[in-house]
Amino acid sequence: MVCQLFVGYRRERSVRKANRRRNDLRPKVLYKRSRRAFQAKSTPTVEKKPLNLPAPQDLNTRLPMGIERKKQDLLEYDRKMLVQWLADRSLASYRADQIMKWIYIHGENDFHRMTDLSKAIRAMLADHFDVGRLHLDREMVSEDGSRKYRLQLSDGAMIEAVLMPERNHSTLCVSSQVGCAMGCRFCMTGAGGLVRNLTRAEIVGQVREMISKADAGLPLTNLVFMGMGEPLANLNAMIDALSTLTDNDCGLKFSGQRITVSTAGLVPQMAALGQQTRVNLAVSLNATDNDTRSRLMPINRKYPIEALLAACRDYPLPKGRRITFEYILIAGVNDSLTEARRLAKLLRPIRAKINLIPFNPHPGSEFRRPDEAAVLAFQKVLLDSHYTAIIRRSKGQDIAAACGQLAAEDSNRF
Numbered sequence: 001m002v003c004q005l006f007v008g009y010r011r012e013r014s015v016r017k018a019n020r021r022r023n024d025l026r027p028k029v030l031y032k033r034s035r036r037a038f039q040a041k042s043t044p045t046v047e048k049k050p051l052n053l054p055a056p057q058d059l060n061t062r063l064p065m066g067i068e069r070k071k072q073d074l075l076e077y078d079r080k081m082l083v084q085w086l087a088d089r090s091l092a093s094y095r096a097d098q099i100m101k102w103i104y105i106h107g108e109n110d111f112h113r114m115t116d117l118s119k120a121i122r123a124m125l126a127d128h129f130d131v132g133r134l135h136l137d138r139e140m141v142s143e144d145g146s147r148k149y150r151l152q153l154s155d156g157a158m159i160e161a162v163l164m165p166e167r168n169h170s171t172l173c174v175s176s177q178v179g180c181a182m183g184c185r186f187c188m189t190g191a192g193g194l195v196r197n198l199t200r201a202e203i204v205g206q207v208r209e210m211i212s213k214a215d216a217g218l219p220l221t222n223l224v225f226m227g228m229g230e231p232l233a234n235l236n237a238m239i240d241a242l243s244t245l246t247d248n249d250c251g252l253k254f255s256g257q258r259i260t261v262s263t264a265g266l267v268p269q270m271a272a273l274g275q276q277t278r279v280n281l282a283v284s285l286n287a288t289d290n291d292t293r294s295r296l297m298p299i300n301r302k303y304p305i306e307a308l309l310a311a312c313r314d315y316p317l318p319k320g321r322r323i324t325f326e327y328i329l330i331a332g333v334n335d336s337l338t339e340a341r342r343l344a345k346l347l348r349p350i351r352a353k354i355n356l357i358p359f360n361p362h363p364g365s366e367f368r369r370p371d372e373a374a375v376l377a378f379q380k381v382l383l384d385s386h387y388t389a390i391i392r393r394s395k396g397q398d399i400a401a402a403c404g405q406l407a408a409e410d411s412n413r414f
Ligand code: SF4
Pocket: 180, 181, 182, 183, 184, 187, 188, 189, 190, 191, 227, 228, 229, 230, 264, 403
């Protein structure tokens, strides 16, 4: 009796196994209905740009600086691309959900540990893909609890990410480029020029690596694209990365309301960001007249304050949201009460809030930080004009906090 039960169990198990194998290799036509259901389920509520699916070999050419990569980085694939890859191999579309959940929800990097996939699929994935990792090169911890990480990319380039603990959550400051072409005079990253754009995989990879670094009880829920680079100068990769970061089914499940993308003022790209995503916009303003702004931020010569504020007025702001204007206060340059009053007037037609950031001096910088009284007086003018105006203290002042400072250390460039 015991033997028969055991034989029966083994027979049943081998039938189940054969069924599973057949399921994986069943011709794709049988899955038409389930794929349609899957696509309907994943239809985004926000209109997205049409996805121009690259052939897998094209993804190699998108990697910077001619790096030869034997395998595709799976982080370059969104669900739609993965479904197509599976369909080309007559595999069911629901496998894409399973794979993405392993990658983004369980944080798994090893295909062989994805136990709800058959061994054949796991082997196929391992043959074609790897999961791009960023090498954690250096970590510095500030007295205020913020942690700055230097991350090395596959071509040896360095970027930075800063993890900032808040009251009940953590915020990550994310980089979008290696270096930056904008040349803002107050910024150390700008002084080094642009090396290259980050890929979608490298942007998503930064966040993926940092999720586990957040302190227990302070989960990483907020992202600010205010690290190295001008995010809107790398718009396609940014929008691709944002779709994975905000994918609520099998992505990293960040709320668009908790993601802020900052720009120095790339006017045409601002509209595209507003149309294709639901994230928050921050504009780095820093002056109230074109002469001063052009001196601080060369991009102002191409898109002066009038054009920038017109783009802000036209920006498709979701209901209840405001554009954040960042204003770095620099002693004797843009911190007078006249400028505070002019700022209040300039922003009047826009749903705005203002972050005042006293300048954080870095080696070689020509600017000075204003004293506390000047900062408070500037803030008072804005508060009296009924703006939300918050003084943001630069975090990690004791740990090479200026943007680009850590990445540039030990090397001439990034
Ligand atoms: S402030 Fe931002 S946009 Fe300006 S140079 Fe630095 S990284 Fe680039």
